[in-house]
């Protein structure tokens with residue numbers, strides 16, 4: 013592997029570990045947790061329109077889900093935030109899926125929901141697996157088979173991010 017990519021890869025792994033530890037620590041006294049992360053293809057993953065998407069998504073979670081923002085931050089993998097939800101895990105996940113699906117920029121965010129550290133899936137609340145932002149396949153299929161290059165994906169992500177209302 014290219015040395016630059018392997019260093020970036022290691023930094024991302026370390027950042028994920030750090031996020032995980034922070035989340036565990038902060039969520040200790042809360043039952044239902046929402047974890048928002050931005051899913052931006054390529055680099056950089058911060059600044060400009062991406063900061064705008066993050067801000068709008070935080071506001072949308074606060075407007076739609078009775079919750080409290082516990083933490084927001086940015087690392088090499090991008091923006092993320094942790095909320096405590098005051099409603100049931102299932103209702104929290106349904107409302108999160110609707111935010112992901114009813115907004116153009118929603119394609120760029122992942123809203124994961126946990127109770128006592130266990131994640132609930134989209135399928136658990138009757139939603140389908142997420143589709144790729146470029147074609148009609150399931151996201152996991154395109155990622156696994158490297159169907160699209162980063163440049164194409166980033167270009168589409170920029171278009172979606174510009175649709176912020």
Ligand SMILES: [Zn+2]
Pocket residue numbers: 144145146147148149154159160
């Ligand atoms: Zn695709």
